[in-house]
Amino acid sequence: MFSDKAKEEIRQVFKKYPNKRSAVMDVLRIAQRERGGHIEKEDMEEIARLLGMQTVDVNAQAAFYTMYNVEKPVGKHHIQVCRNISCSLLGAENLIKHMEKELNIKVGETTPDKKFTLSTVECLGSCGTAPMMQINDDYYENLSAEKIDKILKDLK
Amino acid sequence: MEKILLKNLGRPESHTIGSYLGTGGYNGLKEALKHAPESIIQMVKDSGLRGRGGAGFSTGLKWSFIPKDPTVQKYLCCNADEGEPGTYKDRGIMENDPHLLIEGMIIAGFAIGASVSYIYIRGEFVFGTRRLEAAIKEAYEKGFLGNNILGSGFSHDMYIHRGFGAYICGEETALLESIEGYRGQPRKKPPFPALSGLYGKPTVINNVETLSCIPGIIEKGPKWFSSIGPEKSPGPKIFCVSGHVKKPGLYELPLGTTMRELIFSHCGGMLNDGKGVKAVIPGGVSAPMLNAHELDTPMDFDSLAAKGSMLGSGAVIVMDESTCMVKTALIINRFFSHESCGKCTPCRDGTPWLTNILKRIEYGNGRSGDVELLESLCTNIFGRTFCPLGDGAVMALRGALKNFRDEFQYHVDHKKCMVS
Ligand SMILES: Cc1cc2nc3c(=O)[nH]c(=O)nc-3n(C[C@H](O)[C@H](O)[C@H](O)COP(=O)(O)O)c2cc1C
Ligand code: SF4
Numbered sequence A: 001m002f003s004d005k006a007k008e009e010i011r012q013v014f015k016k017y018p019n020k021r022s023a024v025m026d027v028l029r030i031a032q033r034e035r036g037g038h039i040e041k042e043d044m045e046e047i048a049r050l051l052g053m054q055t056v057d058v059n060a061q062a063a064f065y066t067m068y069n070v071e072k073p074v075g076k077h078h079i080q081v082c083r084n085i086s087c088s089l090l091g092a093e094n095l096i097k098h099m100e101k102e103l104n105i106k107v108g109e110t111t112p113d114k115k116f117t118l119s120t121v122e123c124l125g126s127c128g129t130a131p132m133m134q135i136n137d138d139y140y141e142n143l144s145a146e147k148i149d150k151i152l153k154d155l156k
Numbered sequence B: 001m002e003k004i005l006l007k008n009l010g011r012p013e014s015h016t017i018g019s020y021l022g023t024g025g026y027n028g029l030k031e032a033l034k035h036a037p038e039s040i041i042q043m044v045k046d047s048g049l050r051g052r053g054g055a056g057f058s059t060g061l062k063w064s065f066i067p068k069d070p071t072v073q074k075y076l077c078c079n080a081d082e083g084e085p086g087t088y089k090d091r092g093i094m095e096n097d098p099h100l101l102i103e104g105m106i107i108a109g110f111a112i113g114a115s116v117s118y119i120y121i122r123g124e125f126v127f128g129t130r131r132l133e134a135a136i137k138e139a140y141e142k143g144f145l146g147n148n149i150l151g152s153g154f155s156h157d158m159y160i161h162r163g164f165g166a167y168i169c170g171e172e173t174a175l176l177e178s179i180e181g182y183r184g185q186p187r188k189k190p191p192f193p194a195l196s197g198l199y200g201k202p203t204v205i206n207n208v209e210t211l212s213c214i215p216g217i218i219e220k221g222p223k224w225f226s227s228i229g230p231e232k233s234p235g236p237k238i239f240c241v242s243g244h245v246k247k248p249g250l251y252e253l254p255l256g257t258t259m260r261e262l263i264f265s266h267c268g269g270m271l272n273d274g275k276g277v278k279a280v281i282p283g284g285v286s287a288p289m290l291n292a293h294e295l296d297t298p299m300d301f302d303s304l305a306a307k308g309s310m311l312g313s314g315a316v317i318v319m320d321e322s323t324c325m326v327k328t329a330l331i332i333n334r335f336f337s338h339e340s341c342g343k344c345t346p347c348r349d350g351t352p353w354l355t356n357i358l359k360r361i362e363y364g365n366g367r368s369g370d371v372e373l374l375e376s377l378c379t380n381i382f383g384r385t386f387c388p389l390g391d392g393a394v395m396a397l398r399g400a401l402k403n404f405r406d407e408f409q410y411h412v413d414h415k416k417c418m419v420s
């Protein structure tokens, strides 16, 4: 399942650590990226073989860390809105409701065209520019309903 | 005050080695390599630097616990997991001045004799990771990393390990488990990491901001550092201000600055004129909140501890009079139950139980006796958890109950909020 580019990346990861097991987080991350945002059971079997681990141990790793989407495909744009305290003080709940309305889905759901998944997350370390959200790798800060409308329009 | 940690923020291209060298970057490393490792440790001890990751432990002392035997592999880990809600200072350094951290880490590695270091950065910080990767590459190219650094005979390799969504990995032993490829659950202490840490080898774990203080201490001397701020908590500190203020942001100020000065002299005062301060969380959500009568408390390790709170990560969350404290307590507690690693029962079962009770109080379904129930659950959890996360959850809730018990009771009695 791994592309040549991914295989080369994994070889570089192995160089960082004295043993292969330490590479498991990076390799799971690479697998998730290769699949476009989530991991399937078969990926974990392959990773287990690659790292000389038990599949159950790889599964346990993937289940423990919340950024792995195990057997749960996400849309092309994964929107994660912070709902922790600093963002909440500046109106995060209203923005989440606004987005549910605009995208016509509830938190935790994906639009039927598979373009957007809406999630809420805990603090993303951007509290001075609250309220904020992350879409795939990028942060969007100092949000307002108008700003969100523009961001969504650009992505649609 | 002259800026030390944030001095390069806002400079064009501040993340590049060219810019960093242009402001005297890596002079601390060059100076350090002229000394014996033990004298570097002594300088850091003399500076009075205390860890900026939360606990405030003496950095020099921590380094001195590492065995001196040169045949033993040693590791340095930089804690860049920055997950304490309200905190965003380490991200500020890594994105804008990554070489400051890298220089501090090389010096630390030299002092403790570590040939390898890992930066454990939280998974969401993709931009910061890219900046660090580029900066590490630049440092190798200039001979600040790799074999025989600047002809000193000291060699050091630096790698990035990305977290992937688990606040508990900020706890230092959970961080080590995570690097080793296990679930991030805290280890039993002792043995302490200084003797048996990463892969069972002697290991120092320090926060990003702590390590970023090191180049200055070596270049300008421990006396210079210890003359900033209060005697027992010397040095600059980055305060991460968020919430109801006009100008939230990162503020580098001496430890000991009062909350009032921070809010009104630096952050432009309260966000909405006419709405005063109701409460301030001084050090991230694990730190119990203080009320409007306590704004003159100096923000340093000892003064905040004397008030029953803590400096923690230096995340100052300001709440005005319109803030519902039941909702605040719920959001904070929900965070802790979400992040409980599941290793010990009081935290794994206790924190979601607290969250459920807070939920029903917040949503108007509180039952009589619920406030007392919260308090007794807190008593049953506190001091019985395997790591400080569970205690942090209790301390945060107790802080809210101590100051605003009436508000919780009002929610229960009237099925609605007192303030909104
Ligand atoms: C639940 C929990 C989370 C923590 N999160 C962090 C963190 O994100 N960053 C950090 O530097 N320290 C964190 N710490 C503190 C570390 O365990 C450790 O004390 C610190 O990294 C030591 O560095 P210092 O001496 O430079 O402060 C956390 C502690 C606990 C109990
Ligand atoms: S207190 Fe919570 S986070 Fe800490 S070990 Fe126990 S369950 Fe895990």
Ligand code: FES
Pocket: A082, A083, A084, A085, A086, A087, A088, A122, A123, A124, A125, A126, A127, A130, A132, B085, B086, B087
């Ligand atoms: S509370 Fe939202 S980014 Fe920190």
